[in-house]
Amino acid sequence: MSSVQIRDVRKSFGGFEVLHGVTIPIEDGAFVVLVGPSGCGKSTLLRMLAGLENITSGTISIGDRVVNNVQPKERDIAMVFQNYALYPHMTVADNMAFSLKLRGARPAEIASGVKRAAEILDLTPLLDRYPRQLSGGQRQRVAMGRAIVRDPQVFLFDEPLSNLDAKLRVAMRTEIKELHQRLKTTTVYVTHDQIEAMTMADKIVVMHDGIVEQIGSPLELYDRPDNQFVASFIGSPAMNFLKGKVKANGSLSFEGADGLKLPLKSAPANSDGLPVVYGVRPEHFTIADDGAEAEIVVVEPTGSETQVFARLGGEQVVAVFRERHQFNPGDKVRLKPDPSLIHLFEETTGKRL
Amino acid sequence: MSTLQTSVPVQASGADTLSLWARLRVNRNWIALWFMLPAAAFLILFLAYPLGLGIWMSFTDERIGRPGIFVGLDNYQWLWDDSIFWLSVFNTLLYTIVASAIKFAVGLYLALLLNRNMPFKAFFRSIVLLPFIVPTVLSAIAFWWIYDAQFSIISWSLIKLGLIEHNINFLGDANWARGSVIFANIWRGVPFVAITLLAGLQTVSPSLYEAATLDGATSWQRFRHITYPLLTPIIAVVMTFSVLFTFTDFQLIWALTRGGPVNATHLMATLSYQRGIISGRLGEGAAIATAMIPFLLAAIAISWFGMQRRKWQQGSSND
Numbered sequence: 001m002s003s004v005q006i007r008d009v010r011k012s013f014g015g016f017e018v019l020h021g022v023t024i025p026i027e028d029g030a031f032v033v034l035v036g037p038s039g040c041g042k043s044t045l046l047r048m049l050a051g052l053e054n055i056t057s058g059t060i061s062i063g064d065r066v067v068n069n070v071q072p073k074e075r076d077i078a079m080v081f082q083n084y085a086l087y088p089h090m091t092v093a094d095n096m097a098f099s100l101k102l103r104g105a106r107p108a109e110i111a112s113g114v115k116r117a118a119e120i121l122d123l124t125p126l127l128d129r130y131p132r133q134l135s136g137g138q139r140q141r142v143a144m145g146r147a148i149v150r151d152p153q154v155f156l157f158d159e160p161l162s163n164l165d166a167k168l169r170v171a172m173r174t175e176i177k178e179l180h181q182r183l184k185t186t187t188v189y190v191t192h193d194q195i196e197a198m199t200m201a202d203k204i205v206v207m208h209d210g211i212v213e214q215i216g217s218p219l220e221l222y223d224r225p226d227n228q229f230v231a232s233f234i235g236s237p238a239m240n241f242l243k244g245k246v247k248a249n250g251s252l253s254f255e256g257a258d259g260l261k262l263p264l265k266s267a268p269a270n271s272d273g274l275p276v277v278y279g280v281r282p283e284h285f286t287i288a289d290d291g292a293e294a295e296i297v298v299v300e301p302t303g304s305e306t307q308v309f310a311r312l313g314g315e316q317v318v319a320v321f322r323e324r325h326q327f328n329p330g331d332k333v334r335l336k337p338d339p340s341l342i343h344l345f346e347e348t349t350g351k352r353l
Numbered sequence: 354m355s356t357l358q359t360s361v362p363v364q365a366s367g368a369d370t371l372s373l374w375a376r377l378r379v380n381r382n383w384i385a386l387w388f389m390l391p392a393a394a395f396l397i398l399f400l401a402y403p404l405g406l407g408i409w410m411s412f413t414d415e416r417i418g419r420p421g422i423f424v425g426l427d428n429y430q431w432l433w434d435d436s437i438f439w440l441s442v443f444n445t446l447l448y449t450i451v452a453s454a455i456k457f458a459v460g461l462y463l464a465l466l467l468n469r470n471m472p473f474k475a476f477f478r479s480i481v482l483l484p485f486i487v488p489t490v491l492s493a494i495a496f497w498w499i500y501d502a503q504f505s506i507i508s509w510s511l512i513k514l515g516l517i518e519h520n521i522n523f524l525g526d527a528n529w530a531r532g533s534v535i536f537a538n539i540w541r542g543v544p545f546v547a548i549t550l551l552a553g554l555q556t557v558s559p560s561l562y563e564a565a566t567l568d569g570a571t572s573w574q575r576f577r578h579i580t581y582p583l584l585t586p587i588i589a590v591v592m593t594f595s596v597l598f599t600f601t602d603f604q605l606i607w608a609l610t611r612g613g614p615v616n617a618t619h620l621m622a623t624l625s626y627q628r629g630i631i632s633g634r635l636g637e638g639a640a641i642a643t644a645m646i647p648f649l650l651a652a653i654a655i656s657w658f659g660m661q662r663r664k665w666q667q668g669s670s671n672d
Contacts, residue, residue, distance in 0.1 A: 146564075
């Protein structure tokens with residue numbers, strides 16, 4: 001186990017810079033998820049960590065050692081690939097034993113290492129099978145087994161669940177988290193799925209266009225997103241954004257389009273008339289007599305909760321209710337955001353106010 | 354109405370044959386047969402029939418212009434005692450084994466080279482194909498000049514470099530001639546091997562190499578444990594074809610040496626042509642050609658059983 005330090009790392013392909021100075025501290029034993037839309041540079045960063053891509057500038061260290069010029073095999077890391085990258089011509093046991101064999105381990109050592117990994121992952125009955133004969137979830141587990149066998153300093157996962165069906169993905173999510181709790185190996189996990197990030201991470205790194213937007217625990221990101229991008233990326237259904245101005249003369253409030261008026265608990269000094277984006281999470285709407293009038297467009301019950309899409313101040317918003325209201329499209333309701341839970345962002349920069 | 358009435362008894366009387374014909378016309382299995390018939394007829398007419406005729410001829414004493422009579426194994430007995438026939442068998446095996454082995458080695462090397470990322474990749478890939486595109490006889494004529502006893506560019510260059518003093522008698526000396534035709538065959542056959550193996554290399558997922566790199570494999574170990582085993586099915590196919598083409602080679606030898614000097618480069622194919630067509634002893638020529646069949650079958654059998662051994666390719670994928 002080791003800590004990992006990524007300091008001001010940049011990456012260019014030709015003249016095109018894809019990572020613009022990324023700094024991420026990763027504590028020993030942490031489960032860190034790099035999340036962001038495709039093309040944000042998260043996979044490239046992971047591959048740089050693995051040693052599969054050069055580092056254009058900045059440093060990456062594993063433990064106390066700067067690994068910029070260290071060969072991948074010397075870095076003592078193991079990686080699980082999106083397509084699993086299992087060797088098709090080797091049995092499950094041989095796939096897991098491969099790295100040990102190359103390292104020149106004794107046969108007894110190899111056998112016990114494979115046996116231990118197979119037991120951890122429930123692969124013992126499959127050891128003689130070839131990858132072709134396995135289901136998607138089994139292949140996924142073999143790929144993890146190959147990583148576990150090596151007992152590395154750091155595990156790297158590159159979107160390992162995106163080739164699985166929805167149900168299996170949820171099951172594997174739990175399995176990977178459980179595995180981490182058991183082995184306590186530092187883990188860096190890349191995904192584009194914010195739910196995976198939220199459910200698995202100790203610490204989430206939200207990336208966008210080659211920069212780090214915010215680093216924090218899942219609930220920190222959820223409760224206090226630093227900017228509008230993080231606010232929109234984390235949470236499902238996504239946060240509602242309404243454009244308008246702060247009204248600070250007399251009582252504090254937010255004024256949107258079509259005369260929409262929403263409550264505001266606090267605002268920066270001298271912000272009267274400041275153009276802002278008003279963010280409300282769907283579950284922070286309540287039905288109240290002093291709420292703003294909205295017209296219901298679509299109602300989607302999911303059983304545990306009901307998602308209501310409505311038009312509010314000329315924009316479509318979504319509200320989520322745990323209680324079962326009887327709504328029909330076209331109904332008028334009065335929606336009131338909880339003023340202590342709303343988020344204000346600067347309209348031009350998207351920064352949190 | 355009247356036509357209907359007249360047609361009914363006709364149908365009733367011929368009901369069995371008609372319905373059988375109708376059934377044959379619409380039955381799925383038979384339909385497949387109908388569709389295959391033109392191709393099958395073509396193959397039977399131009400492949401199976403000449404093959405059968407050739408084998409039959411080898412049991413007769415047929416000559417050009419005179420129908421033969423059945424003579425049993427006489428032709429084979431004659432060949433068994435014929436040292437030139439055995440020389441041609443030796444030449445053919447030597448030619449096939451040496452040329453195929455080198456074609457494989459060079460082809461694999463080129464394929465690995467061309468599989469890398471390099472500038473002008475497409476250009477180099479197409480250049481490699483050139484020897485394959487040029488008609489064999491044309492390239493044979495070029496080699497004929499290259500190997501010419503007086504005007505050989507190789508001899509000329511080596512003399513100018515001061516490495517030798519006299520022209521090399523490329524096609525006049527037995528060993529030089531063997532080496533020369535083998536080299537010409539390699540030159541011509543390498544592109545086929547290289548391009549086919551390159552196609553095979555490109556089906557190997559790059560992430561396997563990355564995984565192996567992380568697992569600690571050196572580039573030789575990556576080749577030994579990833580590339581080579583994953584490429585074996587394609588190697589088996591391409592080398593089977595390469596061996597078959599080389600074993601049955603005719604054009605190159607005929608254009609370069611006609612089997613000479615003193616039969617030193619006669620292959621079974623060229624000897625068969627010489628005896629059967631030039632000398633007119635069709636029966637004997639056919640017997641030499643027929644004698645090639647066991648060798649070819651053996652080559653196919655080896656690669657066939659080699660391919661069947663690979664368990665990892667079998668079994669269903671469950672996704």
